[in-house]
Every structure is written in C-alpha cells, then in structure tokens.
Amino acid sequence: MKKRGLMAVLLASLLLQTGCGSARRGEPIAGPMPPLTPAVAKGQILFERHCSQCHPGGEAGVGPAITNKPLPGFLIKFQVRRGIGAMPSFSDEHITDQQLDDLITYIKALRRHG
Amino acid sequence: MRLLKLLMAAVLTFSISGCYKIRGSSGGGQTEFKPPRKINSSDIALPSGYRIEPVATKLTFPTGVAFDEKGTPYVVEAGYSYGELWTTPRLLKIEPDGKTTVIAEGGKNGPWTGVVYHNGEFFIAEGGELEGGKILKVSQDGKITPLIENLPSMGDHHTNGPAIGPDGMVYFSQGVATNSGVVGEDNFRFGWLKRNPEFHDIPCQDITLSGRNFETKNFIDPDSKDKVSTGAFSPFGRKTSSGQTIKGKVPCSGAVMRITTEGGGPELVAWGFRNPFGMAFTPNGQLFVTDNMYDERGSRPVFGTGDILWAVTSGTWYGWPDYHGKFPLNEHDHYAPAKGKKPELLLARHPNYPPRPVAIFPVHSSSNGLDFSRNPAFGHAGEAFVAQLGDEAPTTGKVLAPVGFKVVRVNVRTGIINEFAVNKGKQNGPASWLGTGGLERPIAARFSPDGNALYVVDFGVLLQSKKGAEPKTETGVLWKITRK
Numbered sequence: 001m002k003k004r005g006l007m008a009v010l011l012a013s014l015l016l017q018t019g020c021g022s023a024r025r026g027e028p029i030a031g032p033m034p035p036l037t038p039a040v041a042k043g044q045i046l047f048e049r050h051c052s053q054c055h056p057g058g059e060a061g062v063g064p065a066i067t068n069k070p071l072p073g074f075l076i077k078f079q080v081r082r083g084i085g086a087m088p089s090f091s092d093e094h095i096t097d098q099q100l101d102d103l104i105t106y107i108k109a110l111r112r113h114g
Numbered sequence: 115m116r117l118l119k120l121l122m123a124a125v126l127t128f129s130i131s132g133c134y135k136i137r138g139s140s141g142g143g144q145t146e147f148k149p150p151r152k153i154n155s156s157d158i159a160l161p162s163g164y165r166i167e168p169v170a171t172k173l174t175f176p177t178g179v180a181f182d183e184k185g186t187p188y189v190v191e192a193g194y195s196y197g198e199l200w201t202t203p204r205l206l207k208i209e210p211d212g213k214t215t216v217i218a219e220g221g222k223n224g225p226w227t228g229v230v231y232h233n234g235e236f237f238i239a240e241g242g243e244l245e246g247g248k249i250l251k252v253s254q255d256g257k258i259t260p261l262i263e264n265l266p267s268m269g270d271h272h273t274n275g276p277a278i279g280p281d282g283m284v285y286f287s288q289g290v291a292t293n294s295g296v297v298g299e300d301n302f303r304f305g306w307l308k309r310n311p312e313f314h315d316i317p318c319q320d321i322t323l324s325g326r327n328f329e330t331k332n333f334i335d336p337d338s339k340d341k342v343s344t345g346a347f348s349p350f351g352r353k354t355s356s357g358q359t360i361k362g363k364v365p366c367s368g369a370v371m372r373i374t375t376e377g378g379g380p381e382l383v384a385w386g387f388r389n390p391f392g393m394a395f396t397p398n399g400q401l402f403v404t405d406n407m408y409d410e411r412g413s414r415p416v417f418g419t420g421d422i423l424w425a426v427t428s429g430t431w432y433g434w435p436d437y438h439g440k441f442p443l444n445e446h447d448h449y450a451p452a453k454g455k456k457p458e459l460l461l462a463r464h465p466n467y468p469p470r471p472v473a474i475f476p477v478h479s480s481s482n483g484l485d486f487s488r489n490p491a492f493g494h495a496g497e498a499f500v501a502q503l504g505d506e507a508p509t510t511g512k513v514l515a516p517v518g519f520k521v522v523r524v525n526v527r528t529g530i531i532n533e534f535a536v537n538k539g540k541q542n543g544p545a546s547w548l549g550t551g552g553l554e555r556p557i558a559a560r561f562s563p564d565g566n567a568l569y570v571v572d573f574g575v576l577l578q579s580k581k582g583a584e585p586k587t588e589t590g591v592l593w594k595i596t597r598k
Contacts, residue, residue, distance in 0.1 A: 022540045026533030028159035048529050049474065053420030056476035057533065059542060060515035062418060088418065088448040 022114075023065035026057050030114030043106025046099050050090065051107075058110050063087060067111045073104040141478075141507025142516030142544045143578030151575060151589040154551025159538045163493075166535060166595045169569070170212045173590030174201050178228035178483065178558045179569045180236060182254075185562055187569060188217065188236065189592055193224030194243055195576065196506070197583035198305045205229065205236060205252055208592060218256040223248070225272055227391070228483065228558065232278045232375070237261075239275045239286055243306070247273025249286050249373065261377035265365050266291065268310050270301065271389040271406075280399035283372045287403060289389035290368040291315045294443075295435035295460050297350040298413035302333040303582060312349045315435075318366035318385040321347065322462040325356030328413035344413065346435065346460040357462065368434050370403060370426060386431035386468065387424070392484040392500065392558070401426040402472065402526070404481045404500060407438060408449075410511030414460075415451040416443055417511070421475040423484075423498065423524060433468035435460050440470055452512075473529040478505040479518035483558025487523075489565025492597060498524040499534060499568055501556035504544055506578050516543035521556050521570055521595075535570065535595060546575050554589065568595040 024030060036044065051066075052058075058067030063086070066076075077100055083089025095103065155166050175192040182188070186207065193203025203220035217236075220226060225241040240248040240260075247265030252258050261284065267273045271289020279285050292301060297314055301307040311334050327345045332338040334350060345354025365371060369385040370393070383401075392404035403424050408416035419438040436443055436459045443449045443457040450456035475481040480503035487494045504518030519542065521535040537545060537552035545552040558571035574589030 024540070024542065026536060027161050028533055028536050029538070032161070044530060045528055048531060052531065053474055053477050054418060056479070056517060056542075060513075061479075061517040062477045062511070062513055064514055083447065086417075086452055088446060088450075091446070 021068050023059045023068040024057075025059075025067050025110050025114045033109070033113055036109070037105075039102050039105045040109045042099070043102035043104070043109075046095065046103045047106050047110075050095060051103070054087070058107070066107065073108070076104055076107065137514060139508040139512040140515055141505045141513050141578055142519050142547045143504070143506060143576055143583075144508070145547045145577065147546045147575050147577060147586055149586065149589070151554070151586075151591075152545065152551035153591060157538055157545065157550040157552035159536050160595065161534065163598055164595055165598050166593055168212075168591050169594045170208045170214060170592040172588045173206075173214075173574065173592065174587045175225070175573060175585065176557070176571050176590040176592065177226060177573065179560050179571050179592060180229045180231040181563050182231055183563075185564065187562075187592065188229065188231065189214075189571065190226045190229040190238055191590070192226050192241070193220055193222075194241065195225065195583065195585035196304070197576075197585045199585050199587075200224065201587060203240070205238065205256075217254070218252045218258055220250075220258070227272055227274045228276065230276055230278055235375075237276045237278070237284055237375075239273045241272030241274075242267040243272065244268065244309075247288060249273070249276055249284060251375070261375075262365075262373050262380060266313075266316050266367055268313050269306055269315075270304060274389070274391045275393045277393040277395055277401070279372065279395060279401065283374055285370060285372045285383065285393060285401065287370045287387065287390040287393060288365060288367060289391070289406075290387075290434060293409050293412045294414040294416055294457065295346040296328050296344055296413045297348070298328065298330055298344065299333055300412035301350070307333065307350055314349050315347050315367040316365075317347055317360055317362040318364055318369050318382050319362035319465065321360050321362065323347070323354050323356065323358045323360060324459055324462045325354055325358065326458050326460055327353050330413055370401070383428055384426050384430045384432060386434050386465070388434045390424075391482045394484050394486060394498070396486050396496075397488055402484065402498060404475075404484055405432070406480055406482075407477070409478075410451050411509065414457055415454060415511075416449050416457050417451040418449060418477055420477045421479055421481040422471040423473040423475070423481070423500070423526070424469070425472050425526070427469065430469060431465035436464060437468045439474065440468055471529070472526050473524045473531055475500070475502065475522075475531065476517050478507060478510055478513055480504060480506065481518070481522075483560065483571065485560045485568075487561065487565065487568075489561070492561070492565055492568065494523055496526070498526055499559045499561075500524060501559040501570060503555045503557050503573060506576070506583065508580060509578055509582060515541060516547055519544040519553060519555060521553075521559055521568075544575075546577075553593070554591070566596060569593065570595065
C-alpha cells in the first residue's frame, strides 16, 4: 500500500514538473475571460499585485507556470505561506486569509480558461 | 499514513517550486539566429477584431516612432546597442511603400532612445553612452540643435523620452548608472567602468548614507591582487561611512526632468526611479512612466522585482535604490538572490515613502515605451499600451522561460495587465526563439494622431549569452495594429 502511495506521489511530481499542455491563458491566445464573479475579480487584482511578476499571466517566468498543473488549493496556500524554493513567503500581513482564498479562486478560474 | 501525506506535500511543493536553484536559465535571447529575419504577421496573435502588418523592415536598433501633422511615421534608430555595438543614430521618414528617407544622423553618442514631434520639430533623447546624454531638437530638414547636454548617462542606463507636457515643456528621463547604487563587476563587463572609472550615480537632493560598502576585486587594475571597497553613490573603489552626506544636484540619476523647447537648465520633476524608459501623458495631462526594475547582478544583486508603471507626482521620490514599489528591499526574504543575502538599505533616511505603483509588470520583462488609447474606435480608451522588450537573461538574472516580447494593455485604475499582441505557440518567446516570423523585441508603442492605429517599434534580434549581449543589425521592424 505504501509503495503504491509513493508511486502515486512520484507520478504526480513528474506530472507537475512537466505540466499538462500550454500554460497560456492571455486573451490573444485563449480568448477573453468570461464575466468574473466578485471573488474572482478580487483575486485577479491580488494576482497582478503579488503573483504575476514571477508567473506572468500564470505562465513560467522567474517562477514556473501554474496554470497548466492540477495543483490543489491547499498546496498553493502552503507554498504561498511557506515560500519554498526561490519563491518568497507571503505572511498574512501581505495577503490575508480571505485574500488568499480569493487568489486561489482566481487561479482556478484562470486554469479552467482556455 | 501521516508520514505519507507529509511526504506527498513535500514532493508536490518541491515540484511547484521547480527546484529553481538547479535549473538553468531559459531566456528569450538564449538562442541562435541566422539572418535574414523572417517576417510573418500570421505568427502573431491579437484579440479578435484586430490585425497587424509590418510597415518597415530591416531597421537597425529602432527605439521610437513619432508622427507629423499628416500622420506620416518617423522612426529613430539607436546607433548603439548593449553588446557595445556602435552604428549611426538616425531619424528616418517612413515612406508609404515602407522605404526610408534619412532626415538626420547623429554621431557616436547613442543610443537615441526616443522621439516626439511637436509644432513642426522633432525632439530626440540621445542616450549619450560616450559623451553624456542630450536632448536634441531636429528640424524637418535635419538640422540638429542640442537643447541640453552632459546628462549623466554614461553608465548602465541612458537619457530617455522625451514627451511634451501639457505645459508645452520637454519632459525627459535619466536612468541610473548602476543596478542598485553600487559600481561593480557588472559595470566593468558592460564596458563603461573601464572608460569612465570615476562615473557613478548622482542623487537629485542631498542624501545620507547608511555606510554599507561592498568588497570586490579591483577590476580597473587587472594586475592588482588587492580588493577594493565601494560604497553607494560613489566611484568604484571609494569607501563610504555611516552618516556620510552625498550632495545632490540636477541633472541627476534616476529622475524625470524638464526643459523648455528652447533649452536652458533642467528642472527636477521627480526622482528615485531606476530606469524610467517609457513616458506618456494621458489626454488630461497626467504623466506616466515605465520603470525598469533591479537585476540580479553586481555587488548588490536584487531578486524578483517586476518593472513598474508609475503615475508621476512632482517632487516625489519613487524608492530607488532601497525600495521596490512600497516595499523596502530588506523586507523578509522577498528580494534575496538565490545565492546571497537580502539587500541591505543604502540610505540612512528616505525622502518619503514611495507611492503605490499603478501596475507591476513581470520581472525582467523590460516594460518600456507606452501610449494611451484615446479613440473608442480602436478600443480600450484610457488604457496604457506598453511594449515589452523582453528578458535579457542570463545577464540580468535567471528566468525559467522567456518573459516579455509582447505588447500589453494596462487598466491604470485597477492595475490589471492584459496581453494584446503576442507570438503564437505553446510557449511565449521572441520569434527567433520560437523559429517564427512574429514579434522579436517590442520597445515602443505609440498611437497614430487619429488614434486609429497602434504602431509598435520592434528593436530586432538581441541575443544573450554568458558573454553578454549580441545585437543583430537590420533586424528591426515597425509594425502597425488596426481594427479589421
């Protein structure tokens, strides 16, 4: 059972490293985003302020692409708060828990788009 | 089972972070190029309802476009590129068939970084890598009159702009000499430290230093085995002390200044910028600038600072060399390079807290020339259209994929940035990297006088390697975007 679990983890890791298809979600490539819910709209502004510098539009830049990988919300939160690797950590002074929820909602909407 | 969950979290997190430290850089300039440059509009993606076409090709390092009363476009060619390649700076008239007519030529003091047309005359920013920056007035028959000379532009960044303000004055900007305030190895590699060993950044007002010094090899004297210590706002090898005052003066580094259309002494508008390359006024007279932010290089490398779009308020300090937007560079671990400590602050006191940026562009995107849409027929009236030259990795820092190489539009109220003109493909990148005929390095974007067309100045192929920049002549293009 443990071996199976480990295999699943390694497979997921490989999948996340390579990505699943193009990460491009910009309007010229993927068309305009559908109308945004209030939470998604708030998340979009936060994404521009905190994330897009290193993950431009969700694509790879200084950091890896995040729109072509099936990352669960809890893992994104973990990464944002802990800042593992080259990514800096963002405490609740920078991004409140509510804002982080909005941010995740937007990232998921962006991932679905295109 | 709990251990397995922890392991899963650790492995997945490692996957997200992509193990940045062990991956090589993959910038847009890190490719090969075999001339001639391919040109193919259909390799460029635009929002539905727009089209793009080349207007002029085979330009050498074009940096700006302006229009006369009839709407005829004129382009400036820089005459210099990173990589220390010198050509002749030129003002070219673009004929209807795409051919060019030379209006004026400059000397060996490029790069000419931008042009504006006002009341029958051209105003050009001469970067001034060898003799210092200038603002030139050029008549339609090519007579060149310097309005101001000896601007402090013989370092990393140059004299930029210009733009004509609602007051009828000529606004221009001056980039800083260094990456983050300290002269070091990176400046030696760029070439200018050997030419001008005394050159350094100049503050616009008196500043008090914290007294940080940075020890390096003595690059100026290759035979010397001694190390030297260099402080902020000082020549290479000159140590500073805590509480030391550096006298400010104008003209200065990292500033927006203005002069009359007849010249005279410069007046300071605002300072604390790094490289305010793009300048544009909105129809209601608000000045905006794009500011190229810190690189991960030199004695004081800074990680992860996206370029900034600022709304300029007179008399304000905008944060260089100690802030990125509203955040000081010693804020937590945000700006620490992968192989170093977080930057320490260079100033003991700051003139003011920097304002909030209007928008923050991707790190190393080199977000440059901009203009505002004014015509609802074109669309997005009131938004800023910004040309992104693209990364210069690995020289300026590592990237995992090409950044920039496109035109974006910015909602200046919300700070939201949307792509407008990009190359097609599974990944973003310059045409030479993708092997297509699309955009290479957009450096300026300007609307025609009637607002119906957006012209995009494409600098051309600029490769990058560990040796530095390798620019390619006759690869620049002027593109035109219109509604279908």
